[in-house]
Amino acid sequence: MAEAPVLTPQADDFPRWYQDLVGKAELADNGPVRGTMVIRPYGYGLWERMQQEVDARIKAAGAQNAYFPLFIPQSYLTKEAEHVEGFAPELAVVTHGGGKELEEPVVVRPTSETIVNDYFSKWVQSYRDLPLLINQWANVVRWELRPRVFLRTTEFLWQEGHTAHATYEDARDYAAHIHQEVYADFLENVLAMDVVPGRKTVRERFAGAINTLTLEGMMGDGKALQLTTSHELGQNFAKAFETRYLSKDGREEYVWQTSWGSTTRMVGALVMMHGDDDGLRVPPRLAPVQVVIVAVKGDDAVLDTVRGIGDRLKTAGIRVHVDDRTDTPFGRRAVDWELKGVPVRVEVGPRDVENGTAVLVRRVAGSKEPTPIGALSEILPTVLEDDQALLLAQSRERRNDRTVEVTTVEEAAEAASTGWARIAWETLGVEGEAKLAERGVTVRCLVAADGSVPESDDQPGNIAVVARAY
Numbered sequence: 227m228a229e230a231p232v233l234t235p236q237a238d239d240f241p242r243w244y245q246d247l248v249g250k251a252e253l254a255d256n257g258p259v260r261g262t263m264v265i266r267p268y269g270y271g272l273w274e275r276m277q278q279e280v281d282a283r284i285k286a287a288g289a290q291n292a293y294f295p296l297f298i299p300q301s302y303l304t305k306e307a308e309h310v311e312g313f314a315p316e317l318a319v320v321t322h323g324g325g326k327e328l329e330e331p332v333v334v335r336p337t338s339e340t341i342v343n344d345y346f347s348k349w350v351q352s353y354r355d356l357p358l359l360i361n362q363w364a365n366v367v368r369w370e371l372r373p374r375v376f377l378r379t380t381e382f383l384w385q386e387g388h389t390a391h392a393t394y395e396d397a398r399d400y401a402a403h404i405h406q407e408v409y410a411d412f413l414e415n416v417l418a419m420d421v422v423p424g425r426k427t428v429r430e431r432f433a434g435a436i437n438t439l440t441l442e443g444m445m446g447d448g449k450a451l452q453l454t455t456s457h458e459l460g461q462n463f464a465k466a467f468e469t470r471y472l473s474k475d476g477r478e479e480y481v482w483q484t485s486w487g488s489t490t491r492m493v494g495a496l497v498m499m500h501g502d503d504d505g506l507r508v509p510p511r512l513a514p515v516q517v518v519i520v521a522v523k524g525d526d527a528v529l530d531t532v533r534g535i536g537d538r539l540k541t542a543g544i545r546v547h548v549d550d551r552t553d554t555p556f557g558r559r560a561v562d563w564e565l566k567g568v569p570v571r572v573e574v575g576p577r578d579v580e581n582g583t584a585v586l587v588r589r590v591a592g593s594k595e596p597t598p599i600g601a602l603s604e605i606l607p608t609v610l611e612d613d614q615a616l617l618l619a620q621s622r623e624r625r626n627d628r629t630v631e632v633t634t635v636e637e638a639a640e641a642a643s644t645g646w647a648r649i650a651w652e653t654l655g656v657e658g659e660a661k662l663a664e665r666g667v668t669v670r671c672l673v674a675a676d677g678s679v680p681e682s683d684d685q686p687g688n689i690a691v692v693a694r695a696y
Contacts, residue, residue, distance in 0.1 A: 232561060235503050240447040245375070247497055251506050251565045254375050261373035261380030265490070268566060269376075271514040272493055273383065277363065279416050279512070280385060280488055283408040287400075289359040289387055294341050296365075297332040302340040305466040312433020313337070316368035318380075334367040339434065339459070339485055342388040343467035350481060352472045353392050357400065358481075361387040376494030377451070377696050384489035390469060390481040394460070397482035398437075401456045402679070404486045405439040409454040417492065418509040418617035419443050419499055420625050421453060422691055424671025425680050429659055432485075436460035439679060442670045442691065444625040445498035448645040450670045450693035453495055456486035498696075499621055506567025507590050509617050510610035515547040517606060518568045519584075520559060522575030524552030532574050535584070535602060542603045544610075564589065569613055570606060574599075590616050635661050638692045642667045651688040659690070668695055 232250065234242040248254055253269030256262070265273065281291070300319065318334040321327060335341075342360065350358060363385045370380045387404065391397040405423065413419045421441040431438035435457040442450050463469070464480040473479050500507040510516050517539055521532045529550055536548040547568075549559055563571050571587040578584050578596075586597040586605075590613035597605060628645030632638045635658045641647035642662075651672055654662075659669050674680045675687035 231503065232565065233503055233505065236446060236501075241374075243501075243503070244494075244498060247501055247505060247565070248375050248494075251567070253493065253497070256375065257381075259380065261370045261378075263375045263379050263381075265383075268514075269493060272496065272508070272512065273490055275512050275514055276412075276417075276488075276492055277385075279412055280408065281361075281363070283412060284361050284385070284387065284404075287359070287403060287408055288357075289361045289389070291362060292360050293362050293364065294335075294338050294345070296335050298335055298338075298341045300331045300333050302344060303333055305340065306434050306463055308434045308462070313368070316370070318367045318369050335364070336366055336368050337485075337487075338362070338364075338386055338388065339463055340467070343463045343469055343483075346388075346390050346481070347467045347469040350390055350469060350471050353474055356390060356392045356471060356481065357396060358390040359387075359400075360389065361385055374494075374696070376490055376497070379490075382490045384487050386487040387485060389484045390464070391483070392471065392473070392479070392481070394482045397460075397484050398458055401437075401439060401458045401484040401486065404484070405441070405454075405456040405679075409441055409456065409486075409488060412488075413441060413443070413453055413492075414618065416509065416511045417496060418511075418614055418621065419453070419495065420618060420622035422625075422671065422673065423679050424673045424691060425683065426455075426671055427656075427659060427669050427683060427690075429656070429663075430669060430671075432457045434459060434462050435485075436462070440671050442693075443495055443499055444621070444628065444646060444693075445495070445696065446501065446624070447498070448628050448693075450646065450668075450691075450695040451491070451495050451498065452670070452695070453492060454486070454488040457484060459483040459485060494696075500617055501567070505565035507617065508567040508569060510569040510590075510614045513567075513569050514545060515566075515568050516545040516610055517570045517572060518547045518549055518563050519572045519574065520549045520556070520563070521552055522556050522573055522578075524550075525576050525579075527579045528574055528576055531579050531599070532572075535572060535574070535599060538603050539606065542607070544606060569610060572597075572602065588613060632692075638662060639665050639667050642692055642694050645693070646670075647692040648689050649692060651683075651690045652686075654690050654692075662692060666694060667692060670695060 233246045236243045255264045320332045426438035437458040439456040441453045461480045519532045539546045573585040583596045587594045630641045632647045638647040669690045672688045
C-alpha cells in the first residue's frame with residue numbers, strides 16, 4: 227500500500243495544500259478568535275527577514291519610523307467620506323472600556339490615514355516642514371468574512387507609510403519611488419518574485435486615493451495576489467483634517483499626500499508562489515537559515531565535522547544551522563527541512579567523514595551530489611545565488627506561460643479560469659470590468675503597452691491585466 231503524501235498534492239487541491247504546508251512547516255496556527263493567527267517562530271523568522279529588508283529600503287528613501295495609537299476615535303473616520311465608506315464593513319468598534327460605555331466609540335486601527343493626518347496638521351506649519359516622511363510597523367484589524375492564514379486575517383502585521391508634500395508632483399514621484407525602489411526591488415531581488423507593476427482602476431483603488439500603484443504576482447495555481455500598494459492621496463485627507471502649510475510666498479496651501487504598505491500577506495505569497503509538493507522553497511537571500519548541516523548519525527567524528535563546517539560557513543557570511551539532533555531519525559529531519567524550504571542541506575554521515583565529502587542537497591534546483599567538505603565555503607555562495615536566480619526565472623516563466631492575449635470579455639473570463647488575461651482597456655472599459663466582477667474576475671491593474679505603469683487610467687494603449695484573485 228502506497229504511503230500517503232506528507233502534503234495534499236497541489237494538483238489535487240491547492241487550497242488544502244496551502245493549509246497543510248502552513249501547518250506542517252510550522253509557519254502559523256489559527257488563533258482562538260475566528261480570522262486571527264498565531265505566527266510560529268519559523269514563520270515569524272521569515273517575516274522578520276522581510277521586515278529588515280523592507281525597513282532598510284524605506285529608510286534609504288528618507289522616511290523615519292514612528293508609532294501611532296491602535297485606537298482611533300470613530301469621528302476621525304467620518305471626516306473623509308470615501309475612506310469611511312470603503313472601510314465600514316471591516317471595522318471593529320469598541321463601545322465599552324473599564325466597565326463603562328465610552329462617550330465616543332473607538333475604532334481598532336484598520337489603517338492610519340485619519341489619525342496620522344490629525345497629527346500632521348499639528349506638525350506641518352511651513353514649507354520648511356515638508357516633505358514629512360513617516361513610516362510605522364504595526365498591527366491592524368479588518369473584520370474578515372472569509373479568512374485564510376497570512377492571506378486574509380482579521381488582524382495582521384504590516385508597515386504603513388504616510389507622507390506630506392508641498393506639490394502634487396513631489397507626492398506623485400515619491401509614491402512611484404516607493405513602488406519601484408522599495409517594493410518592486412524587494413519582491414524581485416529578495417523574494418525572487420516576478421511581479422507586474424501597474425495602476426489600479428477606479429473600481430479597485432484604495433478608498434480615498436486619487437491613484438493606487440500595485441504589484442501583482444501570479445501564484446502557483448494561476449490566481450493573482452496583490453503584494454504591495456502605494457497610493458497618491460491627493461489633498462482629500464489634507465482638506466478633511468486641515469493639514470496646511472505656509473508656502474514660500476506666504477500663502478496657505480493644503481499638502482499633497484501618499485500612503486503605502488506591505489503586510490504579512492507576503493509570507494502567504496512566498497508559500498503559494500514558490501512552494502511545491504514537498505514544501506516551501508525559500509529564496510536564499512531571504513532565508514533565515516540558508517544552509518542546514520545535518521548529522522546523519524551521532525558518531526563523534528560526524529558531530530565534530532558538522533560543527534566544524536558550521537563554524538567555517540558562518541565565518542564565510544552564510545546563515546547556518548547545525549542539526550545534530552541524532553536522537554531524532556534522519557529521515558524525519560530531512561523531511562522537516564524539505565518542508566521548511568531551507569535552500570541547501572549538507573548531509574554528513576560516517577562514510578562521508580571517511581571520504582572527506584558531504585552530500586549537497588539543493589532544495590530549489592532539486593539536485594543531490596557529493597561535494598568535498600573543504601570546498602563548501604567556496605562553492606555555497608555561488609550555489610545560493612544560482613538558486614535565487616532560478617526561483618525568479620521559474621516564477622516569470624509561469625506567468626508568461628499562463629497569460630494570454632484576448633479581445634473579448636468572454637475570452638478574458640475563460641482565460642482567468644486557469645491564469646491571467648491581457649485585454650485592451652479601451653475594449654474592456656468600465657462596463658466590461660463590471661461584467662467580469664460578476665463572475666469573480668477582477669482587473670488587477672492597468673499597464674502601458676511597453677509594460678510600464680501608465681500615467682493615467684485612460685492613457686492610449688493601456689492594457690488591463692485580468693485574473694481571479696486571492
